[in-house]
Amino acid sequence: MTFPISYLFFFLTLLSGTTLSVSSTSWFGAWLGLELNLLSFIPLITTKLCPYLTEAAIKYFLIQALASTILIMSASIFLYAQSISHVMILLSLLLKLGAAPFHFWFPQVTEGLSWPQAFILLTIQKLAPMFLISYLTFSDTLMSIIMFSALLSSLVGALGGLNMMKLRKLMAFSSINHMAWMLVGIYLGDIYWLIYFTFYSFVSGSVIMLLYSTHSFTVSNLLNQSSKSLLLNMFIPMNILSLGGLPPFLGFAPKWIMIQFLSANSMFIPLLVLLTSSLITLYFYLRLFIPLSLLSFSFFISNVKLTSLFSSSYTLLSMSFINIFGILFPIPFMI
Amino acid sequence: MVNFSSAMIFVPMVMIFCGAWGFIAYSKHMLNSLLSLEFMMLGVFWLMSSQLALVASEVYFSLFFLTLAACEGALGLTMLILVVRSHGNDMFSSFNLLEC
Numbered sequence: 303m304t305f306p307i308s309y310l311f312f313f314l315t316l317l318s319g320t321t322l323s324v325s326s327t328s329w330f331g332a333w334l335g336l337e338l339n340l341l342s343f344i345p346l347i348t349t350k351l352c353p354y355l356t357e358a359a360i361k362y363f364l365i366q367a368l369a370s371t372i373l374i375m376s377a378s379i380f381l382y383a384q385s386i387s388h389v390m391i392l393l394s395l396l397l398k399l400g401a402a403p404f405h406f407w408f409p410q411v412t413e414g415l416s417w418p419q420a421f422i423l424l425t426i427q428k429l430a431p432m433f434l435i436s437y438l439t440f441s442d443t444l445m446s447i448i449m450f451s452a453l454l455s456s457l458v459g460a461l462g463g464l465n466m467m468k469l470r471k472l473m474a475f476s477s478i479n480h481m482a483w484m485l486v487g488i489y490l491g492d493i494y495w496l497i498y499f500t501f502y503s504f505v506s507g508s509v510i511m512l513l514y515s516t517h518s519f520t521v522s523n524l525l526n527q528s529s530k531s532l533l534l535n536m537f538i539p540m541n542i543l544s545l546g547g548l549p550p551f552l553g554f555a556p557k558w559i560m561i562q563f564l565s566a567n568s569m570f571i572p573l574l575v576l577l578t579s580s581l582i583t584l585y586f587y588l589r590l591f592i593p594l595s596l597l598s599f600s601f602f603i604s605n606v607k608l609t610s611l612f613s614s615s616y617t618l619l620s621m622s623f624i625n626i627f628g629i630l631f632p633i634p635f636m637i
Numbered sequence: 638m639v640n641f642s643s644a645m646i647f648v649p650m651v652m653i654f655c656g657a658w659g660f661i662a663y664s665k666h667m668l669n670s671l672l673s674l675e676f677m678m679l680g681v682f683w684l685m686s687s688q689l690a691l692v693a694s695e696v697y698f699s700l701f702f703l704t705l706a707a708c709e710g711a712l713g714l715t716m717l718i719l720v721v722r723s724h725g726n727d728m729f730s731s732f733n734l735l736e737c
Binding site (some may be wrong): 330337356357361374375413414424 | 647648650653657660667670671674677678679681684685688691692698702708709712713716719720722723724732734735736
């Protein structure tokens, strides 16, 4: 897919909206940045006149506009009813984020987008509401709402993805599950969710790049092109396992950090819920590539084409390399 | 002398609540949702300008708000045109391609 030059402009305003809302000192400025973000994301996702893109754009627009209106309304009643105002700002930010009680729009919108747009929705669009939620951690009510939303979104992300055969919906539910870890990271402190967000962006970016380069949108797409390249057959399981958070890969590192700090703060029940739901997500990640690697692994097929081993792009190769050997990366942080 | 300050809070809140109710409950056409959103924005404009006039006479902030609200309304109408061109109507019952 090639993008016209005007998308660069809209992408820059998207990033500047995020920056504006993160660095603003008032809720009005935060609302301004979120509106700028929304107004520039809609032209980015309506690239052509296709019913799927249109529907995703409409659902995204209506939800985000409602959340923005609730945010600016509750920021306006701040002088009158302070605690209600904070709670309603937090709820509208959770609606913008797609966290658990308000998650119903998120898989549908992700399903309608193409892979690069889905990557923007899964990572960059989460940045501003996450930062604004991390500013709202000064009272017990807000903290307990954040924790409730985190636990519920871990369960929803795990159980919702179980029956999914479409890869974009599956990535959306996996993103909801990872968002639970980030919300618990907000509960612990700012730096933890930032670390988790950085790692998650990288790992999900590498998975999305792999799926985009193979043009796969369902599990059967992934199976059909399996006998083409040996390298892809190795990379798809490894990247997906990294997203699932298995120990030799990069995706384990933020989970390791979170597990360590959660048990240091003796928050064992949230840790138990998060780990159990991550196990369920690991089940549906495994179901993605078990048929790929057992039934049609090209190493066992006689007509394997070794020439296509080097046909992948170098960016894909380097990202997968960091994904596989990336567990060595957080060692300076852990010491 | 009647004190209007609590009325200046509650009347816009009722307005916003009615807009949200219309947004949630009466969703047959998309135009209805967009009108409800604009109605909510109008209520927020009232609420916000009364609050800002109360604080430090910085009513001009509400002009920023009005600009962004108008941009959002224009984008909503653009989405309406887009959905009529791609789906043929603006009923919410026809937006069922992406459901789980």
